[in-house]
Amino acid sequence: MKTRGCPSAPPVLTVTITHSLGSASSARFLVGGLPDCPAWRPSSAVTAKRTGFTATELKDGKILVVGGTDGSQSLASAELYDPMTDTASATGGMAAARVNHSASLLSDGRVLVMGGAGTGSPMATAELYDPSTGAWSTTGSMSSPRTLHVSVLLGNGKVLVAGGSYGAFGSTLSTAELYDPSTGSWSGTGSMGQVRQRHTLTVLKNSGLVLATGGTRSYFARGGAPVAEALASAELYDPATGAWSSTGALAQARREGHSATVLASGTVLVLGGTGTSSPLSTGELYDPATGAWTAIRAMAPPGRSGHGATLLPSGKVLVSGGSYSLPLKTAELYDPERDVWSSTAELGEPRTDHASFALPQGGVVLLGGAVTRGERYEPGVGWKLVDPMSSVRSEHTMTLLPSGQVLVVGGSFDGARLASAEVYDPLTGHWSRVGDMLTPRSNHTATLLPSGKVLVSGGAEQGTSAELYDPAARTWSSTGALNLERSDATATLLPSGRVLVTGGTGGAASAELYDPGTGAWAYTTSMGEERAGHTATLLSSGKVLVACGQRGSTYLSTTELYDEATGSWTAANPLRLERRDHTATLLQSGQLLVVGGYRFVGSGQLYFRVSTEHTDAYEPENGEWTPRGGMTAGGIMRSGRHYHVASLLPDGRVLVMGGQVSSGPGSGPYVNSTAETFNPSTGSWTPTLRPQKARPGGHRALLLPTGRVLVTGGTNEASAEVYIP
Helix, strand or coil: CCCCCCCCCCCEEEEEEECCCCCEEEEEEECCCCCCCCEEEEEEECCCCCECCEEEECCCCCEEEECCECCCCEECCEEEEECCCCEEEEECCCCCCEECCEEEECCCCCEEEECCECCCCECCCEEEEECCCCEEEEECCCCCCCECCEEEECCCCCEEEECCEECCCCEECCCEEEEECCCCEEEEECCCCCCCECCEEEECCCCCCEEEECCEEEEECCCCCEEEEECCCEEEEECCCCEEEEECCCCCCCCECCEEEECCCCCEEEECCECCCCECCCEEEEECCCCEEEECCCCCCCCCECCEEEECCCCCEEEECCEECEEECCEEEEECCCCEEEECCCCCCCECCCEEEECCCCCEEEECCCCCEEEEEECCCEEEEECCCCCCCECCEEEECCCCCEEEECCEECCEEECCEEEEECCCCEEEEECCCCCCECCCEEEECCCCCEEEECCCCCCCCEEEEECCCCEEEEECCCCCCCECCEEEECCCCCEEEECCECCCCCEEEEECCCCEEEEECCCCCCCECCEEEECCCCCEEEEEEEECCEEEEEEEEEECCCCEEEEECCCCCCCECCEEEECCCCCEEEECCEEEEEECCEEEEEECCCEEEEECCCCEEEEECCCCCCCCCCCCCECCEEEECCCCCEEEECCEECECCCCCCEECCCEEEEECCCCEEEECCCCCCCCCCCCEEEECCCCCEEEECCCCCCCEEEEEC
8 A cells, every 4th residue: 555656665865876997885874854655554353244334532542333234234342442452352242233324432432322223223222331341332212213313412511412213114213312421311301403413513613503514304395206306405503592593504415425634723624425316525614703614625526425534633634434335435634724635645545434433643543334343543653663672671771873763771670670772773664683781781871882892781680891892793792890780860962972971779868980991990079968869951051961860768859950061060040840761852953851750749647649740941141940831741640751761853853751750648659651843932731643652661762873762661661662753
């Protein structure tokens, strides 16, 4: 499956240089700054082929697939699809088989399923699904049997059901009714001005009004001949008054299979569907402010009905599948800002009347449509899983080698330190094992030296050993030993080529220097305070700023500067808040951004861990700290995080992902599975796409030469993923 004009793999340039004597040398380079090609990938199978079913996204992100028909019989079965694990599992079945019913997620997390046709005529019965138990229970029945109707959840927590058909001959309804979850009962509300079935109902932004569009009016003409009239009319329901009122009519009648999508602007995009005789390629935009419709550019011919339409984080709309005489495999993207359509990768299988859902990671999943397996759309940006490492690793190190490959070393798994090491090649996306370290290590440091070798120190269970990795030979050798055993220390490459190691568990306030020329370590002046869980950053001035951390049971807000020229430390201005296990990122402006972390607060016997959402920027020119915007991509209770990672993107933004959030007794720690970016020019944080894996801590992140960010490991994780800006 290839997109027109787009290669099936990230672009690679091969450069060959030939000199006058005929000898030649070639090298391969990944092209940076480009997204991957969009693609559809097979998803976990939903075990029953279904059409006429419902799919409802639950509050935990799972999708409940219910009922429908497999082509031979109506179904009472239900399944849960989990986008995070890409697996489907059976859950409790309904009391009655249903097809062409409707389903709505209630405010309390339960799902209301109502009406539809079972083995015979339309039904009035309704059932409730409880995700906490996986069980169904009956609830009040509607006043009228109906199928091919539509339901939506209103802002007041009630469910509106409108239209549909009833009786053995499919007569169409204009009636509407409301379900109250607090009583489990139905009550009448105003009827639509037009009988209609197979229409759409859309809750508008801001106003909470409900827009009904198109559909079919079925009736019997004189002489008893059945008529199915395609409707162009539209009307609005006001929950405050319970009344319907007409609004601007569509330019084209759409009898069934059209989609209605609320865009970021609040306008409603209606696409395709079957017109008076055949599927349409046209689309229209509804403006709630004026009640008017505006035609947009048409989709690629011939048109489609029963397609999926999904709003992407980019603001574009992905249109997938549908039918025109036969089910379609094609997909296309609509850009509302430019009123432009573009083709994208084809589906693996043709499907129509399926369900489509936007995924937190930025893609889309398709379920059902008379096809057993689902499919996932990868847009080519956001988070993408790559090959996993050979081992689960937490608290390891990642080092970018001169070759562009990434060296991953040590870490821990199930409480045991690791000696293994492996290399990731961005050109191939694969990992390869290299020689093991001489000593297993976790919470160690790894520093790329000017020679191209990597110095690894500390983190051993016992001893002060250090060692060197040679990328050319892929071998390890011992070098001079540290003066103290250290874990959770920092290591900073200085302008002279020496390495400064500070503090850490067992290191107290001491600092020492490694000389690559002699392979020896020597003490330098100690810091003003003992520190572990701190950060150390080389500033553009050549000085090293050490910030915060922990001294015994005390959490620090203090900072200090190391000057290699004098070998001395100078106290610098403190941050406004003490913390440890934060991140420090040097911005393109030369400022230093400190993000998150945690501290213990309380008194007496009542102490508890609290994460912070605070962000502070250090200005080297005047030594002042300035508060910047707080993080907003919240975990539970608060938006702070600690044990996270941060990476400077090529455009100057800072990407933060993963970690934990704690806000006091009985509230954590919880995994903060979100990601967000900080824009230094505006001082604002913006949530970005959710990573493929939740990583509570011990994971590592590294900016690749291509502009992508590689994230590896963490608690119980061997997985790796890249962030594509």
